[in-house]
Amino acid sequence: MDPTQSTLLILAAAVFVVYRQMMTRPTARNGIVYVSAAMIVLGVFTGGLIDGDHLAVSLGLGAVEAVAAVIFGAIRAATVRVWMDEAGVTWSKATLLTLLAWLASLASRVGLYFAGAALGLPVTTSGLLFFIGLTIGTQALLVARRGRALSAATVRADNFVE
Template identity: 45%
Template structure:
C-alpha cells in the first residue's frame, strides 16, 4: 500500500474503532484486542517501520510512539464506563471523555509526526498502523481487565491485623 492508502485506511479504522467503543458491548470481548494485534502485525509486516540504516533518533521516535500508544490506550480504558448486570455479564461503553482522549491521542500522534519531520526523519506509513494497533490492543486489555475485576469476590478470610466485623 502506498502512503495515501495507508492514511485513508488508518482513518477508516479509527472511525470504526471509535464508533464501536461508543456503543455498549461486552467488556470481556476479545474483538478489539484481536483487531489491535492484527493492525500491529500489518504495520510490522508492511515494512518500512525503520529506515534502511536506522538512526538512534529514528529508533527513539519509534520507542516514544509505542510508549505513547500504550499510555493513550490506558488513558482511554480508564474513561470507559464498565459495569456488571445482574446476570453477571460485564459491559463497557465509551464516554465523552473517551472521545476527548481519542482526540488528544490523535493530536499527540500528529505532533510526534511533525516533530519527526522537523528533525529530518522520513514518514513511515507502517508506523501509523503499529501505533493504532498498540493503542487499541492496550485499551482492550485494560477494559477487559476492569470487567473481570468487577466479578472478583471479596476474600472470605479476614487478615490477622483486621478484627472481624470491620469493613474490608
C-alpha cells in the same frame, strides 16, 4: 497501495473502533485484541518503522510513540464506564472523556509525525498502524481487565459466609 489510501483506510478503521466504543458492549471480547495485534504486526513487518539511515532517531521516536500509545490507551481505558448487570455480565461504554482522550491521542500522533518529518525520517504508514494497533490493544485489554475484576469481586462477595 498508495500511502494516502493506506492512511485513509487506517484512519477509517480507527474511527469505526471509536464509534463502536461509544456503544454499550460486553467487556469480554477478543476480536478487537486480534485486530490490534494484526495492526501491530503489519506496522512492524511492512517496513519503514525503523530508518536505517537515521537509526538512533527512528528508534528513539519509535520508543516515544510506543510509550505514548500505551499511555493514551490506559488513559482512555480509565475513562470507559464498566459495570455488571444482574446476570453477571460485564459491560462497557465509552464516555465523552474517552472521546476527548482519543482526540488528544490523535493530536500527539500528528505531533510525532511532524517531529519525525522535521528530523528527516521518511513518511510511512507503518508508524500509524503500529501506534493505532498498540493504543487500541492497550485500551481493550485494560477495559477487559476491569470487567474481570468486577466479576471476581462479585464472586468473592457471593462466596463470603458470615
